[in-house]
Every structure is written in C-alpha cells, then in structure tokens.
Amino acid sequence: MSVHTTAVVGAGTMGNGIAHVFALHGYDATLIDLDASLLDDAQSTIEGNLSRQVDNDVIAPEEKSAALDRLSFTPDTPEGVATADLVVEAVPEEEDVKAEVFGMLDQHAPAEAILASNTSSISITWIADQTARPDQVIGMHFFNPVPVMTLVEVVRGQRTSDATFNVVAGVAENLDKNPVEVEDYPGFVSNRVLMPMINEAVFCVMEGVAEPEDIDTVMELGMNHPMGPLTLADFIGLDVCLHILEVLHEKLGDDKYRPCPLLRRKVTAGQLGRKTGEGFFEYD
Structure with a gap:
C-alpha cells in the first residue's frame, strides 16, 4: 500500500504540527476538528510556521505555497477521512474520547486505510480493539514541535501487521523523521x-x-x-x-x-x- 492522502483528527498543537509536515512533504492533508475556532487557529499557526521556515531559509517560498495548497480544513470527520490512506488521531489523552474517535474512523475511513494514534501513553492494542481492523492500527508518536523534532516512535499493537508497520515507518522517513520501532507497553520508551x-x-x-x-x-x-x-x-x-x-x-x-x-x-x-x-x- 502507498500513502498519498492523509487526515489528522485534532487541531491542537500536535495535530496542526502533524498536518504541517504531511503537507510540506508532498502528502495531501486534511485537518479535522469539531471546533471551528481551533481549525482557524491551526490554519494561522501553520501559515505562520511555514513563513518562519521561509524566513530562516529552511524551505523555499514555493514550497510554502505548495504545502498550503495541499492542506484542507473541515469539522466533518466522515468527509475528512473518506478518501484518506492514513489517518492520524491527535485528540486529548482520554480513553473515552479515543474510543469514540476510532469507532468513527473505522466506520468512515476506507477499508484499506491505516489508522494511527499520536497517543503518548494509551495502549495501542486497546485502541485497535475499538475497531474491526486491529492489524491496520498503529502508534505514530510525534514529538513537539513536530516540524522540528525528528523522532517518531512507531508503536506496534499486539495485532499490528508487518505491512502496516512498514508503510508507517516509510511515511515517517519520507517526512525526514527517524522512526524507532517500539512495542506496546505503558509510556513506550520516551x-x-x-x-x-x-x-x-x-x-x-x-x-x-x-x-x-x-x-x-x-x-x-x-x-x-x-x-x-x-x-x-x-x-x-x-x-x-x-x-x-x-x-x-x-x-x-x-x-x-x-x-x-x-x-x-x-x-x-x-x-x-x-x-x-x-x-x-x-x-x-
């Protein structure tokens, strides 16, 4: 499986950073949040951070423009994930919230889509059990600030498949990150x-x-x-x-x-x- 289209659920600090790096590295990225004001703030933050990268000669102005063209924002989760190859969840660290989100993602994302969580502490095996596709659920733990930090803990749940792991690790490398394979134990490594x-x-x-x-x-x-x-x-x-x-x-x-x-x-x-x-x- 190859990843072209991504979606990020949760427009907070981590979510907008993840959408930023997806769009900057050639992936279409939809940022999703029920709170319209958070989406507006996230869009402003991403534009400001991309401008700062241009000012610091990290990226060229045309790279900023291309990244912004690849970004979209919506409060509609079913619509936002309908064509995604990879969905990354970045909502608050509350089990009931995660369960609700992954149940919805499992229902509305394409059958072949990979569902990833940016959780820093909740079990990936437990999250995967909220879906009918546990082999396609994985942890993708980014670090703040996402555009700067190069580590991604790629966390394997009990039933995460090798194919899922290899795709996500490859995506992390395409984002200029260093993926580290981690098993699903509390707190992971970091x-x-x-x-x-x-x-x-x-x-x-x-x-x-x-x-x-x-x-x-x-x-x-x-x-x-x-x-x-x-x-x-x-x-x-x-x-x-x-x-x-x-x-x-x-x-x-x-x-x-x-x-x-x-x-x-x-x-x-x-x-x-x-x-x-x-x-x-x-x-x-």
Missing part, C-alpha cells in the same frame, strides 16, 4: 524514561533540595541536556506530565511512577506551564 526524571526533579523542588533554576542547571551542565527537566515539563504541560505518570503508575503498578504531590497541586491550581503562563517558571 515517556517511560523521561517522566520519572521529571517527577524526581519535582520531588527535589518539593523537598527543598534546590531551586527550580538550579535543578535545571545541574541537568543542563552536568548531564549535557539541552533543556532542564522542569523547563521541559512546563513546555510539555504539567497536566500532560501528571496524566502520563498516572497511566504508568496504574498500568505498571510500580510506586516509582507515583506522581509527586507538588505536581498534583500545581495542576489543581491551573499552573500548567507555558500554556497558562506559569508552571515551575513564569512566561509572558
């Missing part, structure tokens, strides 16, 4: 390793071991990390970090994934990081 580090940094803050700026400096200068764990947590979103830790704690049953009480307190207070202007640091 978040299973990353989230305990972030959580431990939050414990260091709570216990008064050091100030947030100093904790980040230790990891940047001592461990050669490009960004400290608390700055990274603010960038990801503290609510997202908490949710992933809760999934790891529940699914693996190991208290090393128990979320720090300070992380819970900040999320309860609405201090979610960059997107709210305040997390472990303050932002304009």
Whole structure:
C-alpha cells in the first residue's frame, strides 16, 4: 500500500504540527476538528510556521505555497477521512474520547486505510480493539514541535501487521523523521524514561533540595541536556506530565511512577506551564 492522502483528527498543537509536515512533504492533508475556532487557529499557526521556515531559509517560498495548497480544513470527520490512506488521531489523552474517535474512523475511513494514534501513553492494542481492523492500527508518536523534532516512535499493537508497520515507518522517513520501532507497553520508551526524571526533579523542588533554576542547571551542565527537566515539563504541560505518570503508575503498578504531590497541586491550581503562563517558571 502507498500513502498519498492523509487526515489528522485534532487541531491542537500536535495535530496542526502533524498536518504541517504531511503537507510540506508532498502528502495531501486534511485537518479535522469539531471546533471551528481551533481549525482557524491551526490554519494561522501553520501559515505562520511555514513563513518562519521561509524566513530562516529552511524551505523555499514555493514550497510554502505548495504545502498550503495541499492542506484542507473541515469539522466533518466522515468527509475528512473518506478518501484518506492514513489517518492520524491527535485528540486529548482520554480513553473515552479515543474510543469514540476510532469507532468513527473505522466506520468512515476506507477499508484499506491505516489508522494511527499520536497517543503518548494509551495502549495501542486497546485502541485497535475499538475497531474491526486491529492489524491496520498503529502508534505514530510525534514529538513537539513536530516540524522540528525528528523522532517518531512507531508503536506496534499486539495485532499490528508487518505491512502496516512498514508503510508507517516509510511515511515517517519520507517526512525526514527517524522512526524507532517500539512495542506496546505503558509510556513506550520516551515517556517511560523521561517522566520519572521529571517527577524526581519535582520531588527535589518539593523537598527543598534546590531551586527550580538550579535543578535545571545541574541537568543542563552536568548531564549535557539541552533543556532542564522542569523547563521541559512546563513546555510539555504539567497536566500532560501528571496524566502520563498516572497511566504508568496504574498500568505498571510500580510506586516509582507515583506522581509527586507538588505536581498534583500545581495542576489543581491551573499552573500548567507555558500554556497558562506559569508552571515551575513564569512566561509572558
């Protein structure tokens, strides 16, 4: 199977980034969201990011124009996926929402279409079980910001076929990404390793071991990390970090994934990081 036409469900930060890279690399891409205002925001964001790439000499002006020509936007999911060869879901990390979306995709996408999820923590095997095509369901976990980050975790569910994996890995390579094969276990690789580090940094803050700026400096200068764990947590979103830790704690049953009480307190207070202007640091 070859992929020519794609659809992305969910016009948030990840969804618009995924649609951006699809369109820039020659794929027709339809971005779908029930919220018309989110679609408008996504279109503006994509146009702005493409313009920034032109300004930075990453792409030529004609590449920007061609990418915009390949993009379409719709609130109508059945219409948006009707001709798609590959659909990528990028809706919030809630199982009931994922189940509803994949049930709809299974009903309206072509029978041969591959259905992928950008989930960072929910089981691909469970998602696949919401459809009648589990062999054609796979994880395609991009990283933020999608146009910049080159990693894609390609996650195999229990019944994901080799053919499905090979097609999706090939698409990732066509997007100038590096696909890494990952089995379907909680947190996959990235978040299973990353989230305990972030959580431990939050414990260091709570216990008064050091100030947030100093904790980040230790990891940047001592461990050669490009960004400290608390700055990274603010960038990801503290609510997202908490949710992933809760999934790891529940699914693996190991208290090393128990979320720090300070992380819970900040999320309860609405201090979610960059997107709210305040997390472990303050932002304009």
